[in-house]
Amino acid sequence: MNNLKKVADHRHQSYITYGPEVLLFTMMLKNMTGLKSMRNMSESFNKEECIKNVGKVLGLDSLEELPHYDTINDFLSGLDVNELEKIRTYMIKELLKKRSLESYRIEGKYWGVIIDGTGLHTFHEKHCKHCLRRAYTNKETGETNVLYMHHVLEAKLVVGDMVFSIASEFIENESENVSKQDCELKAFDRLAKKIKKIFKRLPICILGDSLYACETVFNLCRAHKWKYICRFKEGRIKSISTEFKAIKELEQSKDQNSLVWVNDIAYKDRTVNLMEATMKTEDGKSKEYVFITDIKITKKNVERLIAAGRSRWKIENQGFNEQKIIVTI
Numbered sequence: 221m222n223n224l225k226k227v228a229d230h231r232h233q234s235y236i237t238y239g240p241e242v243l244l245f246t247m248m249l250k251n252m253t254g255l256k257s258m259r260n261m262s263e264s265f266n267k268e269e270c271i272k273n274v275g276k277v278l279g280l281d282s283l284e285e286l287p288h289y290d291t292i293n294d295f296l297s298g299l300d301v302n303e304l305e306k307i308r309t310y311m312i313k314e315l316l317k318k319r320s321l322e323s324y325r326i327e328g329k330y331w332g333v334i335i336d337g338t339g340l341h342t343f344h345e346k347h348c349k350h351c352l353r354r355a356y357t358n359k360e361t362g363e364t365n366v367l368y369m370h371h372v373l374e375a376k377l378v379v380g381d382m383v384f385s386i387a388s389e390f391i392e393n394e395s396e397n398v399s400k401q402d403c404e405l406k407a408f409d410r411l412a413k414k415i416k417k418i419f420k421r422l423p424i425c426i427l428g429d430s431l432y433a434c435e436t437v438f439n440l441c442r443a444h445k446w447k448y449i450c451r452f453k454e455g456r457i458k459s460i461s462t463e464f465k466a467i468k469e470l471e472q473s474k475d476q477n478s479l480v481w482v483n484d485i486a487y488k489d490r491t492v493n494l495m496e497a498t499m500k501t502e503d504g505k506s507k508e509y510v511f512i513t514d515i516k517i518t519k520k521n522v523e524r525l526i527a528a529g530r531s532r533w534k535i536e537n538q539g540f541n542e543q544k545i546i547v548t549i
């Protein structure tokens with residue numbers, strides 16, 4: 221709570237009734253309870269019992285009313301995002317210090333961090349100079365239009381069925397005249413630097429989708445001393461999939477196992493390890509999941525590594541609202 225109190229306040233100090241901690245805590249309650257609108261929040265929370273409880277949590281016995289949503293909006297509109305990021309970093313570091321989540325480390329060592337791009341807003345007209353642009357053709361009219369978008373790339377710490385956002389990076393263009401637009405992989409480079417700066421010595425294993433199965437990411441992980449487990453799709457890196465297939469066929473003739481793995485496939489100046497699991501999907505069909513990693517695969521750890529690789533898929537398919545609560549705190 222002390223951290224909430226210390227958030228820099230841009231408002232004129234002689235006119236304020238509520239400190240940043242009341243405004244932010246009310247907002248956190250709104251997100252935690254899943255209320256969609258600010259108006260709804262004002263109506264649901266301004267009841268004696270609720271005011272009393274918030275007062276108790278914040279140590280403010282004198283609290284008589286909760287702030288109106290206009291007051292909160294005014295405060296948030298001038299708030300520096302870094303202020304909230306500082307709190308998030310503090311919370312994550314405290315959480316890790318408690319050592320109660322140790323059992324979720326991959327191979328007893330690495331913290332799984334999912335990298336996940338999410339669309340925030342889409343507009344049909346230019347919104348600002350940082351918008352990402354995507355041209356599309358309307359099938360009925362044949363007209364070509366441009367969509368303007370804002371995306372964010374999130375790094376999320378996975379601990380069992382929970383995820384905690386630990387860092388974010390906007391995917392946006394520096395200006396309107398850029399020759400090449402910003403993209404997820406460029407944003408990942410910036411996000412990785414951010415994570416490394418905040419969590420210098422944290423042993424991390426990046427969990428990425430097939431877009432991340434590429435040399436740029438392998439190099440970044442090596443530079444930051446992280447591991448990776450990424451989904452691997454045929455064709456992402458041709459030479460690797462050809463070699464994996466060839467060795468797999470030899471192996472499979474010996475053993476009809478649903479789990480196959482091959483270590484030390486040479487790729488440029490490194491070797492990579494691949495594993496494949498055949499799993500039943502919800503409609504009863506079987507589907508192959510292939511993952512690429514720089515962690516040595518053994519008979520003992522193959523199932524755990526595949527489960528770690530799949531954790532991002534599981535979370536992606538969870539209700540987005542549940543995640544959003546964690547992201548917006």
Ligand SMILES: [Zn+2]
Nearest residue numbers: 347348350351
């Ligand atoms: Zn914009």
